[in-house]
Amino acid sequence: MTTGTKTRRSRKGQTATSASGDRILALDAGNYDLKFFDGIGHPKAIRSVRFQLPQGRDAVSYSEASPLIELPDGTRYHFGAQAYKYRRQQQTVVENKVELARLHLYACLESWNDSTEFSVQVYASTPDPARNAEPMREQLTGLHEFRRNGLDYRVQVTHVEVEREGMGAYRYAKQLGLVPSSGYTIVVDIGGGTWLTRLVDAEGEVIDENVMDRGGAYELAVSISFDKRLTSILGTSADPSIIMDGFRNEHTYADTELSWEEWLDEHLDSWFKGIFQTVRAQYTPYLPRVTRFLVTGGSTHLISDRLAGRKLFTVMGDPQFANVRGLHSMSSDTQLCMTAN
Template structure:
């Protein structure tokens, strides 16, 4: 199967489901798939997967590590359980736009007790002008698949695609973290990429920069080549497992090997490389910048360095700031439509 395999399309529109229409904010990141429907806390699924051969039984699955089955018999296991197979695939080294459909399926839990419903999706991507049409083409329409053994029948009615990072900016404004005057530079540091948006006081993006590489994966790759780790392991180190270790005490998988004592040697040049690039790009605007808003799933790696710096604000729960903001943006848009 290729990642572009389509879901089976219905020949006629589905009957209106008694469960109604659901709104889902989806931030399909290189490290985590984040999603939020307004209930409880946003959720995340590790963005790693394994395509099961037809003769291979799946290991146990759960909402945090779902098993997706397509009408053509293809089975894809997402999340941490994918590490229990050999040769799992990492989104961080692939084109995640091509995986939009599978990512949506992984994040669709039952709605009001039903697996048949209509859906409005609010998604984000680093470069909407480049990828919006491809994402919409994959998602709009009727989808039939299985998730964790349950049959789903979902009609995606609409797909709005926003700039990645602007959800976090919108959420930060709601929290009072953005000054009323001046420019804000949003710095969104993710697993595979990092990006910046220069936003004026009216919330309009007036300049931006998307770095295809340079996120936490680059830091993890640097650490994975360090002889202090590879010698202790007795073999090469996997950057993706190092990335997991960033959230688990800087240890390598279930070993007790840690790079914490010498992390700073790799972290310092990575950190400086990002912010020197930011200052260089926006140098003409710097006198008018009143806030640097730092967000994204890898923010925890540098949060301590930014404490006490007057211009800097670090999002709380930064992993989910963008998806929270996307959901609130969807509610604002729906409110505007009903009050016109």
């Protein structure tokens, strides 16, 4: 059936709505950050930590970067940096983020055209679509009613597309001309909780892959958390999640002036080598045909200096948001397929 419809684009040439007028939202719910992008401006991020408030507890202040979500049954969740102001926060990095897909969507659904009632198509990613895509669709598709930052939302999710994590970054890199037109590309996506690789041929087909359920920046943070040079001064054990925050804040521990920057390399060396030795072992038969290693993901900044100047390596600019940018661009292809069918 031919729909004969076209997508509407924003002033910057990015898809703003679908063929049916639905909002388009790309969602990359990572272990460190929830990244989202509607095609206008710059992608946004919310720290992937939350606190479930008891019924009798007032919430601290909320914002777009740290939203307060209330479900119809009265349960409330405070996301983002503000969650650190409560005791015993819940960290996505040590949980199954697929089971949290619905809550993560609510955290990222800002109002649209000054309205909190709209239809949306969601383009998401997961490390293992074969196992997780259907459960994510079941959670996300349909009508959702909730309160976000004091406003009542009524959102209809009309379509959910789930892609391999990391392939959005590959797609975005191809648009930027960073992927050679021949040979194989190995995408190395280093996140907060996991890291993964995809071996992609010149036609964009994944021909091999490896998903490590652990081993992302959280593993590096755990290693640092046991170092006596930190714990002896703190006088208590160090929280790996706070260390992860410090990776983006001059390697300091929370509001203290304690820093592990001077001895970071002692932990970073083994973490870095562990990742790339695994990559080399996984793809040894293909290496003669590899023309690009594309390194991306929210933890890439930790190793970018070590890859500078290496001929086959390209580190994505703004790597934290490369995947979600590419996911958003998928909507154009989907709408074209709908029109052509």
